[in-house]
Amino acid sequence: MRFVKSLKYALRGIVYCINNERNMRIHTVAVLYVLAFSPFFEMSRARYAILLVTFALVLMAETFNTVAEELCDLVAPSFHPVVRIVKDMAAGGVLICAGFAVGVGVCLFWQPAAFLRIWRYFLDNPAMIAVLLASIALALVYILAGPLGIRDFFRKKKLPRTP
Numbered sequence: 090m091r092f093v094k095s096l097k098y099a100l101r102g103i104v105y106c107i108n109n110e111r112n113m114r115i116h117t118v119a120v121l122y123v124l125a126f127s128p129f130f131e132m133s134r135a136r137y138a139i140l141l142v143t144f145a146l147v148l149m150a151e152t153f154n155t156v157a158e159e160l161c162d163l164v165a166p167s168f169h170p171v172v173r174i175v176k177d178m179a180a181g182g183v184l185i186c187a188g189f190a191v192g193v194g195v196c197l198f199w200q201p202a203a204f205l206r207i208w209r210y211f212l213d214n215p216a217m218i219a220v221l222l223a224s225i226a227l228a229l230v231y232i233l234a235g236p237l238g239i240r241d242f243f244r245k246k247k248l249p250r251t252p
């Protein structure tokens with residue numbers, strides 16, 4: 090089916106971006122943590138809608154930044170002044186989105202009572218502190234090594250030792 094094929098190609102593009110762009114992995118981790126902590130805040134459907142649009146804009150900007158970088162590297166692998174300005178503009182697009190996303194975050198999540206709820210939650214559930222720390226460690230490995238780095242690590246472990 091054509092639709093399924095198109096979906097497959099689009100997902101392949103997203104996976105490529107996650108595998109090759111550390112910033113994309115940072116954005117995806119940020120999305121997961123914001124969603125995980127959002128229940129502590131007073132969130133209406135409209136607020137979640139704003140949040141989802143903001144996520145989409147940042148992730149889309151990062152994806153198109155990668156598109157620009159890949160095309161530039163294909164067309165002109167060595168220094169070229171046009172490549173420089175194209176890459177700079179693409180990076181600028183991400184910066185604009187990320188900057189405004191921080192603004193959206195402040196507007197939505199500046200709720201001191203919610204920070205207190207989070208604090209109390211972890212005081213009442215110390216086991217969740219361990220879960221949080223473990224998740225941060227996993228997130229760091231995911232960001233720094235990426236899915237390909239993690240896969241290669243486990244593949245190397247499986248290889249039989251050479252004498």
Ligand SMILES: Nc1ncnc2c1ncn2[C@@H]1O[C@H](COP(=O)(O)OP(=O)(O)OP(=O)(O)O)[C@@H](O)[C@H]1O
Nearest residue numbers: 110112158165166167168169170172173176177180
């Ligand atoms: N071929 C090139 N010609 C001229 N300038 C370049 C070229 N490649 C990179 N640059 C300059 O170096 C900057 C960084 O480029 P690079 O491709 O390393 O992007 P990056 O932001 O580091 O990418 P990534 O998102 O992969 O970390 C660009 O914004 C641009 O100013």
